[in-house]
Amino acid sequence: MPKLDSLDVTRRPSASNRPRIVIxxxxxxxxxxxxxxxxxxxxxxxxxxxxxxxxxA
Structure with missing residues (x-):
């Protein structure tokens, strides 16, 4: 991921339609x-x- 790492993505505000994240x-x-x-x-x-x-998972 060129601009974010996986931890950055998990810190984003969650939305009701957001997929679940598995690292x-x-x-x-x-x-x-x-x-x-x-x-x-x-x-x-x-x-x-x-x-x-x-x-x-």
């Missing part, structure tokens, strides 16, 4: 997870998560 990343830092979930992210998983975890 997919290589970063496993607790601070990153907490920041995403404090925003509007509905979920968070690492890129190496199993296919079942990805479908569940």
């Amino acid at each position: 997919v990343t290589t970063s496993d830092l607790d601070e990153y997870v907490h920041a995403a979930l404090r925003g509007t992210a509905s979920g968070f998983f690492l890129k190496d998560a199993s296919p079942a975890m990805q479908v569940e």
Whole structure:
């Protein structure tokens, strides 16, 4: 994303028609997870998560 990162997107005001956001990343830092979930992210998983975890998310 050239102008925003995923955490910036989760900090945007939410609208009733806004899709749910699931963060997919290589970063496993607790601070990153907490920041995403404090925003509007509905979920968070690492890129190496199993296919079942990805479908569940």
